[in-house]
Each structure stands twice: as C-alpha cells, then as structure tokens.
Amino acid sequence: MTYYAHFNSRGVLTGISKNQLVKDEYDSSEVANTEVTEELYEDYILTPNKYIAGEKEIEIEIIDEETGQSEVTIKTIPYPVLNPNYDTEEAEKERVRIANFHLTRGDVFRGLLLAKGITRAEIREIIEAMSEETPEERLAKEMALIDFDEALEFYRGVALIDTIGATLGITPEQMDKFFDTKDWKYLTETKGE
Numbered sequence: 001m002t003y004y005a006h007f008n009s010r011g012v013l014t015g016i017s018k019n020q021l022v023k024d025e026y027d028s029s030e031v032a033n034t035e036v037t038e039e040l041y042e043d044y045i046l047t048p049n050k051y052i053a054g055e056k057e058i059e060i061e062i063i064d065e066e067t068g069q070s071e072v073t074i075k076t077i078p079y080p081v082l083n084p085n086y087d088t089e090e091a092e093k094e095r096v097r098i099a100n101f102h103l104t105r106g107d108v109f110r111g112l113l114l115a116k117g118i119t120r121a122e123i124r125e126i127i128e129a130m131s132e133e134t135p136e137e138r139l140a141k142e143m144a145l146i147d148f149d150e151a152l153e154f155y156r157g158v159a160l161i162d163t164i165g166a167t168l169g170i171t172p173e174q175m176d177k178f179f180d181t182k183d184w185k186y187l188t189e190t191k192g193e
Contacts, residue, residue, distance in 0.1 A: 001038065002015060002018070002035060003016060003017070003018055003019075003022060003035065003037065003038055003040070003041040003148060004019075004021060004032055004034065004035055004037045005033070005034045005036045005040075005041065005044075005055060005078070005079065005080045006033055006036075007032040007033075007034070007053055007078040010032050011053050011078065012053055013052055013053040013122070014031070015043075015048075016036060016041050016044040016048075016051075016080065017041075019116045021033045030068070032078045032079055034056075034077050034079070034080075036079070038079060040080060045073060047086075049083065049086065049090070050082060050083055050086045051081065051082065051083060052080070052081060052083045053078055053080070054078070054079055054081030055081075056077055056079035057074050057075070057076050057165060058074070058075055058077055059072050059073070059074060059075075059079075060073050060075050061089065064100055065181065076177055090112075098180070099155065099193060100155065100156070100157065101154055101156040101176070101179035102153045102155045102179075103153065103155065103179055103182060104152070104153055104154075105151065105152065107151065108154045109123075110184065111166070111178060111182075111187060112168070112184075112187070115184045115185070115187035115188045116168050116170075116188075117171075120150070121185075122157065123164060124147070124148060126163070127141065127147075127148055127160070127163075127164075130163070140159065143159040143160075144159070146162060149162045156175065161175060161179075168187075174186050
C-alpha cells in the first residue's frame with residue numbers, strides 16, 4: 001500500500017490518502033503528491049490539524065545515460081510536518097467550545113441550590129458584595145448585575161459564573177462539567193473524586 005500527501009498549487013497540505021494521486025480542483029494542474037509512511041497516514045487520519053505543509057530534503061540518484069555514472073543530488077520536496085502551534089490552537093478551540101456552553105437561569109439556580117444550598121437572593125448578595133474600589137471593579141460588578149438580572153441563559157464563559165463558583169468553592173473544572181452535562185452533582189465533587 002502506498003500513501004500520498006497532497007499539496008495544492010498554493011503549497012497547502014490538502015490531505016493524505018491511500019493509493020491516490022490528485023489534481024488541484026481550482027486550476028486543473030497536478031499538485032504535489034509526496035509519498036509518506038503508513039504511520040504518518042494513520043496519525044493524520046486521527047488528527048489532521050496536527051500537520052501542515054513543510055519541506056523535506058531527499059537524496060535523488062541521477063544516472064548519466066552516456067557515461068553510466070551516477071550522481072546523488074539533494075532535492076527539497078513538500079512534506080507534511082507537525083504544526084508547531086497545534087497544542088495552542090487545540091487548547092483555544094476547547095476554551096471557546098466550553099465558553100459557549102449555556103444553561104437556562106433555572107438550570108443554574110436549581111443546580112446551585114441543590115449542590116450548595118444557596119438561593120438566588122444569596123447569589124445576589126455575593127454580587128452586591130463585589131469590590132468597587134477601581135473603575136474596572138465597578139464595571140465588573142455592574143456587568144455581573146446585568147448578567148444576573150437580565151440574562152435569559154448563562155454562558156459558561158461569562159466572568160460571573162467563575163466569580164460565583166470561586167465564592168462557593170466550585171472549581172472551574174467542576175463548573176465546566178456542570179455546564180456541559182447540566183448535572184448539578186458535578187458541583188458537589190471534592191478534589192480527587
């Protein structure tokens with residue numbers, strides 16, 4: 001079995017496939033098709049964003065037809081390489097995914113009541129007790145009050161959620177699980193569970 005990495009005419013890695021040479025769908029010229037290992041193919045199938053277009057030097061033996069002598073030359077070819085920003089990019093995608101989790105007001109209030117025995121009035125007291133010493137703190141407190149009073153749904157990425165969580169001894173990870181699953185029992189776990 002032969003595996004090929006495909007690079008379009010602009011040098012972008014477009015895929016890796018088994019036994020398949022491809023052409024550029026935009027300008028009909030043949031693209032670079034570079035042979036790769038089965039291991040690279042298998043890893044690419046699992047995590048394609050882990051690879052970007054790069055280069056690899058290979059030795060090519062050229063035989064002079066008249067003399068029969070061979071000469072080895074180095075040629076640079078397009079080749080998939082590990083994306084040095086992969087972990088950072090994936091962490092940012094996960095952060096954005098989690099920040100977009102949302103629950104209704106009722107889900108949040110019921111969850112906090114069941115997990116920590118705290119009422120809406122007590123949550124408001126937490127917000128009201130926030131510091132107002134600096135303009136930034138006043139703004140943060142006012143934003144928290146707006147979110148508390150006006151939001152129909154609470155998004156995980158809103159600062160108010162972490163503020164309440166920290167005050168109640170709820171870790172960011174517990175809050176992430178609660179928002180992901182809507183299961184208030186995650187708010188009752190202790191470290192190590």
